[in-house]
Amino acid sequence: MLDSKYQKFFDEISLKISKDKIFTDKLHTLAYGTDASFYRLIPKIVIKTDNAKEVQDIIELANSMNLSITFRAGGTSLSGQAISDSILVITSRNFSNFKIASDASYISLEPALTGAQANGLLARYSKKIGPDPASINAAMIGGIAANNASGMCCGISQNSYKTLKSMKLIFADGTKLDTACEESKNEFRKTHADFLKDLKSFSDDTKNNEELRAKIEKKFKIKNTCGYSINALIDFEDEFEILQHLIIGSEGTLAFIEEITYYTVEDLKDKASALIYFKDMKEACTAVTKLKLARDSKQIVVDAVELMDRAALRSIENDPVMPKFIKDFDDEVTALLIETRAISDDQLNIQITQIEELLKEFSVVRDIYFTKDEQEYTLYWKIRKGLFPAVGAVRVTGTTVIIEDVAYPIECLAEATLELQGLFQKYGYSEALIFGHALEGNFHFVFTQDFSDTKEVKRYDDLMNEVVNSVAVKYQGSLKAEHGTGRNMAAFIEVEWGLDAYIMMKKIKSLFDPKGLLNPGVIINDDKEAHLKNLKTLPATNEIVDKCIECGFCEPTCPSNELTLTPRQRIVINREISRLESIGNHKEAKEYKKLYQYDGIETCATCSLCSTACPVKIDTGSLTKHLRAEQLTPGAKSIANFVANNFSATLKGVRFGLHSANFMHKVLGTPSMETFTKTMRDLSGKRVPKWSTYMPKGTNVNLNFEQQVKDKKVVYFPSCISRSMGVNDMSKEEKELFDVTIELLQKADYQIIFPQNLSNLCCGMPFSSKGFNEAAHTKSSELEEALLNASEFGEYPILCDTSPCTKKMMESFSHKLSIYEPIEFALTFLTKDLEFTPIDEAITIHTTCSSRKMGLEDKFKKLAQLCSTNVIIPADVKCCGFAGDRGFNFPELNDSALRYLKKQTNGAKMAFSTSKTCEIGLSEKSGLDYNSIFYLINRVTKAKNL
Structure with a gap:
C-alpha cells in the first residue's frame, strides 16, 4: 500500500504513462529493483520508460512533489548506484534508437542499447565504441556512460569521457539540452544563465587552485571513477564541454542521459592473444610495468594485459576449455592474458615478436605462446570476462560476493598488490582473488562475505578501512577505477580526494540538483557508514540456481526480458520466497507465489539461453521446469502418462484438430476466423489457444515409397511435430517436410531406415517442458531403444528433422549414438554428397535455442551462405518465444521475443529454420513463410557426378 505522497504521484503519472508500465506490487518492485551490487533497496514505484518524453514527465512531477528518483539501464552496476527506496526509472529495451554518421566516425545511441549491440551496428564499418567493459553484452549505453565504464582495452584513452562527442540531457527540473544543437544551447543560455556562470566559476577556481589542479592531473592519469569527473573543470574552457563531461x-x-554520441574507434581485425604464466605475483606485476612503459614509449604495441592470480585461475581451472595443466600449478603462479592488434597479419607477427623479446627476462612456468586463432583467443577472453560471476560458483551458498575495483600508479604496482594480498591474509579472506586490467594498474579483488553475521560485517569494515588507507593514501591510487563510486565508496571520497576537491564535488551536485532528488546517497553521502547499510544477502533457494550472484549477464538473451521477468529476476523472487518460508512467514511467501505464477512460470520459455550467457551456466529454464513439476496434480500426471502410452492416438487427435481449423478457415475466411477465434479465446479467459493464419494443416507420413539398397544408410526419425503438422495455407510450398527430406536423402544416394513403431515415438520434450518427467522418461526410453535397433547400435547416423527434439535426445539417451539435426547433418554429410549452387535471392535464417545451445549458430550461417549469396541474420532475435505450444497459449511471449524481427529481416524473400513450431511464430511476426532449411538445400543442390 503506497503512502499518500507516492499514491498521489502514481495517480498523476498514470495520466501520462500507461499503467501497465508502472509497478507498485511487491513482486515487481523487488525483482526490478535488483542490480548486480551487494546492496538492496526496494523502490516504492518502478516505471519502465520507452522514450525521453516519459522520462521528462516523471522528472518534472517528482521535482514538483520533492520525491527522489533513480535511473536504471541494464542493472549490471556493481557499487549500488542503480537501486532506490523511492522511484526507480528503468529504460525499457525499446528506448534504443540510434544513428550512425555517414563515415561511421561517430554514433548516436539511446540509453537502452547494450554495448554489444552498438558494436554490432558498427561492425560492418570495422569500428566500435571505445568502452569495453566485461559486462558489455548486458550493460546498456546509459549505464556505461553514467559510470564511465571502461574495460579490457580502452584504458583511459578510449573511455566515455575521452570519446564523447555530444549528449542529449534531461535535468532535475525537467529542462532538456542537446549539446550538439546551437539552438538548444542558446535556449539553455537564456534559461540557465546563472547555472552556466556558476559552472564557469567552478572551473576557474579549480584551475587557479594549483594544488587541486595538480592532484586532478595526477589522479586522472590512471583510471578513476571515484567521485565526479572534476577533470572536466580543468580540461575544457567551453561551459557545455565542461557540463557534458561532468555527466x-x-x-x-546530475541528469538523465537521453542520448549520447560517441566518436568511434578502429576495430582492428588482426589480433593475437597469449595466456602467459609467471612464477609469482611480483614477477607478473614487474612484467606489466615493463610492458606499460614500453607501450607508452611506442616500443611495442599491446592493447590489453589482464592479470589473474592463482586464486582466480583456480576458480576457472575446471572449465573444459581451460588447459588441464593449470591444476598442477603451485600457489604463487600468476597469469597475464595479453592481446595485441594490428593493421595486417605481417605487422601482427612483428608485434608478437617484440612482446616476446621484451618478456624474455622474466620467469615463466610455461613457454610463451601467442594464438591468432579466433576461436581459441575468444574462449580465453570469454573466461576472463566471466571471472566475477564464476566466483559465485565456488562460494558457500548463502554468502554474498564482494567485488572491489582499485587502480595504482604503475610504478608501485607490484609493491601495492603484494600489500593488498597481505591484507586479505590478515583479515582471514583466504579465498580472495585478484584479477583485472593490469596495464592500467586497475585490479578487481573478489571475496565472499556473510552479511547475516554482525561479526562478519565488522571484519569487512575493518578490511575496507585498511584497503582505503593503502590504496588512496599510501599509494595515491583510485578507490574506484571503473565501477563507479555508488554507495560502496561514497563514504571515502574525501579520504581519497581531500577537502577542497570534496567541497567542489558537493557544489557540483548542488548546482545540478539543488533539491538533492537525483539518486540521493550515491557519490555524495556524508554517512561514514553508508557502505555497511542495506547489504544484500543471497539465501539458498534451489541448487539449480543457488550459485547465481545476480550479475544480469543472462538478461539480453531472455525472450521474456521486456514482457515479464528475466532469469536474474526469477531467481531473486525464488530466493525471497525461500527466505520467507525459512522464517515461517508462509502467508507472504504464498502471496509471492501467486504473483509469480504468470510472470515467473507461465511466461518462461524454458529455452535455457540464459545458461549460454551465464559464465557458470546457470539454467533458470530448468528451475522453471522443476517448479512446474512441483505444481502438477496426480490427476494431471495420470493424464500425461495416458497420453504418452497412447501417443499414436494423440497425434491423430492433433491432426484432426488442425484439419478442422483449416476447414473452418476456408469456410469463414481469414477476417471472420480471426474474429471468431479471438472472441472464443477472450470468453474462455485465454484458455482457448490463439489461432494464427500460419497455423499448419494436419499431415501424416507415408513410409511406403520406393528405395533401393544402398551402401550409405541413414536412420531418419521424423519428429512427432513433422508427422502431424504440415505446411500452412499461406505457404507457397506444396510438399511436406517429410517428403522434402526423403527427396533430399535419396538425391544424396542414401538408403533410409525408419525406427519401428514410428507412430508412437516421441523424444519426450512436450512432456518434460511441462514438468511431466515420468511421461517424458517413458517416451525418451522408447525412442532410444527404437533408434538403437534401427541404427544397428550406432553403426548408422541418425537424422532428426527438428533441432529441439535432437537436443532432447542427446541429453536424455544413455547410449552414445550419432544423432544429427538438419544443420549438422547437412554440413557433415550433404556437402560431400551434393553439389551446392547458391541462389542470389535474399534469405533470412533463425537459429533455434536448441541449435544455439548445441553450438550451431555459426554453422547455420555457414550452411546458409552455401545456399544463398545474400543471408540476412537479425541481430536482436534470439529465442522466438514460441516454446513448443506456449506461443498458442501465451502469444504475448512470442510477440515480445520477436518484436524486432520484421524490421531486421527487411529485404528477405525466403526464411528458414529447423523447428516447425518456431516457424509458426516467426512467420506470423515477420510476414515471411519460414520453413525448414532442408527446403532450400533441396532447391539449390544436385547429385554430384562421381
Missing part, C-alpha cells in the same frame, strides 16, 4: 561518471546524480 560522464555521474551515476545519474
Whole structure:
C-alpha cells in the first residue's frame, strides 16, 4: 500500500504513462529493483520508460512533489548506484534508437542499447565504441556512460569521457539540452544563465587552485571513477564541454542521459592473444610495468594485459576449455592474458615478436605462446570476462560476493598488490582473488562475505578501512577505477580526494540538483557508514540456481526480458520466497507465489539461453521446469502418462484438430476466423489457444515409397511435430517436410531406415517442458531403444528433422549414438554428397535455442551462405518465444521475443529454420513463410557426378 505522497504521484503519472508500465506490487518492485551490487533497496514505484518524453514527465512531477528518483539501464552496476527506496526509472529495451554518421566516425545511441549491440551496428564499418567493459553484452549505453565504464582495452584513452562527442540531457527540473544543437544551447543560455556562470566559476577556481589542479592531473592519469569527473573543470574552457563531461561518471546524480554520441574507434581485425604464466605475483606485476612503459614509449604495441592470480585461475581451472595443466600449478603462479592488434597479419607477427623479446627476462612456468586463432583467443577472453560471476560458483551458498575495483600508479604496482594480498591474509579472506586490467594498474579483488553475521560485517569494515588507507593514501591510487563510486565508496571520497576537491564535488551536485532528488546517497553521502547499510544477502533457494550472484549477464538473451521477468529476476523472487518460508512467514511467501505464477512460470520459455550467457551456466529454464513439476496434480500426471502410452492416438487427435481449423478457415475466411477465434479465446479467459493464419494443416507420413539398397544408410526419425503438422495455407510450398527430406536423402544416394513403431515415438520434450518427467522418461526410453535397433547400435547416423527434439535426445539417451539435426547433418554429410549452387535471392535464417545451445549458430550461417549469396541474420532475435505450444497459449511471449524481427529481416524473400513450431511464430511476426532449411538445400543442390 503506497503512502499518500507516492499514491498521489502514481495517480498523476498514470495520466501520462500507461499503467501497465508502472509497478507498485511487491513482486515487481523487488525483482526490478535488483542490480548486480551487494546492496538492496526496494523502490516504492518502478516505471519502465520507452522514450525521453516519459522520462521528462516523471522528472518534472517528482521535482514538483520533492520525491527522489533513480535511473536504471541494464542493472549490471556493481557499487549500488542503480537501486532506490523511492522511484526507480528503468529504460525499457525499446528506448534504443540510434544513428550512425555517414563515415561511421561517430554514433548516436539511446540509453537502452547494450554495448554489444552498438558494436554490432558498427561492425560492418570495422569500428566500435571505445568502452569495453566485461559486462558489455548486458550493460546498456546509459549505464556505461553514467559510470564511465571502461574495460579490457580502452584504458583511459578510449573511455566515455575521452570519446564523447555530444549528449542529449534531461535535468532535475525537467529542462532538456542537446549539446550538439546551437539552438538548444542558446535556449539553455537564456534559461540557465546563472547555472552556466556558476559552472564557469567552478572551473576557474579549480584551475587557479594549483594544488587541486595538480592532484586532478595526477589522479586522472590512471583510471578513476571515484567521485565526479572534476577533470572536466580543468580540461575544457567551453561551459557545455565542461557540463557534458561532468555527466560522464555521474551515476545519474546530475541528469538523465537521453542520448549520447560517441566518436568511434578502429576495430582492428588482426589480433593475437597469449595466456602467459609467471612464477609469482611480483614477477607478473614487474612484467606489466615493463610492458606499460614500453607501450607508452611506442616500443611495442599491446592493447590489453589482464592479470589473474592463482586464486582466480583456480576458480576457472575446471572449465573444459581451460588447459588441464593449470591444476598442477603451485600457489604463487600468476597469469597475464595479453592481446595485441594490428593493421595486417605481417605487422601482427612483428608485434608478437617484440612482446616476446621484451618478456624474455622474466620467469615463466610455461613457454610463451601467442594464438591468432579466433576461436581459441575468444574462449580465453570469454573466461576472463566471466571471472566475477564464476566466483559465485565456488562460494558457500548463502554468502554474498564482494567485488572491489582499485587502480595504482604503475610504478608501485607490484609493491601495492603484494600489500593488498597481505591484507586479505590478515583479515582471514583466504579465498580472495585478484584479477583485472593490469596495464592500467586497475585490479578487481573478489571475496565472499556473510552479511547475516554482525561479526562478519565488522571484519569487512575493518578490511575496507585498511584497503582505503593503502590504496588512496599510501599509494595515491583510485578507490574506484571503473565501477563507479555508488554507495560502496561514497563514504571515502574525501579520504581519497581531500577537502577542497570534496567541497567542489558537493557544489557540483548542488548546482545540478539543488533539491538533492537525483539518486540521493550515491557519490555524495556524508554517512561514514553508508557502505555497511542495506547489504544484500543471497539465501539458498534451489541448487539449480543457488550459485547465481545476480550479475544480469543472462538478461539480453531472455525472450521474456521486456514482457515479464528475466532469469536474474526469477531467481531473486525464488530466493525471497525461500527466505520467507525459512522464517515461517508462509502467508507472504504464498502471496509471492501467486504473483509469480504468470510472470515467473507461465511466461518462461524454458529455452535455457540464459545458461549460454551465464559464465557458470546457470539454467533458470530448468528451475522453471522443476517448479512446474512441483505444481502438477496426480490427476494431471495420470493424464500425461495416458497420453504418452497412447501417443499414436494423440497425434491423430492433433491432426484432426488442425484439419478442422483449416476447414473452418476456408469456410469463414481469414477476417471472420480471426474474429471468431479471438472472441472464443477472450470468453474462455485465454484458455482457448490463439489461432494464427500460419497455423499448419494436419499431415501424416507415408513410409511406403520406393528405395533401393544402398551402401550409405541413414536412420531418419521424423519428429512427432513433422508427422502431424504440415505446411500452412499461406505457404507457397506444396510438399511436406517429410517428403522434402526423403527427396533430399535419396538425391544424396542414401538408403533410409525408419525406427519401428514410428507412430508412437516421441523424444519426450512436450512432456518434460511441462514438468511431466515420468511421461517424458517413458517416451525418451522408447525412442532410444527404437533408434538403437534401427541404427544397428550406432553403426548408422541418425537424422532428426527438428533441432529441439535432437537436443532432447542427446541429453536424455544413455547410449552414445550419432544423432544429427538438419544443420549438422547437412554440413557433415550433404556437402560431400551434393553439389551446392547458391541462389542470389535474399534469405533470412533463425537459429533455434536448441541449435544455439548445441553450438550451431555459426554453422547455420555457414550452411546458409552455401545456399544463398545474400543471408540476412537479425541481430536482436534470439529465442522466438514460441516454446513448443506456449506461443498458442501465451502469444504475448512470442510477440515480445520477436518484436524486432520484421524490421531486421527487411529485404528477405525466403526464411528458414529447423523447428516447425518456431516457424509458426516467426512467420506470423515477420510476414515471411519460414520453413525448414532442408527446403532450400533441396532447391539449390544436385547429385554430384562421381
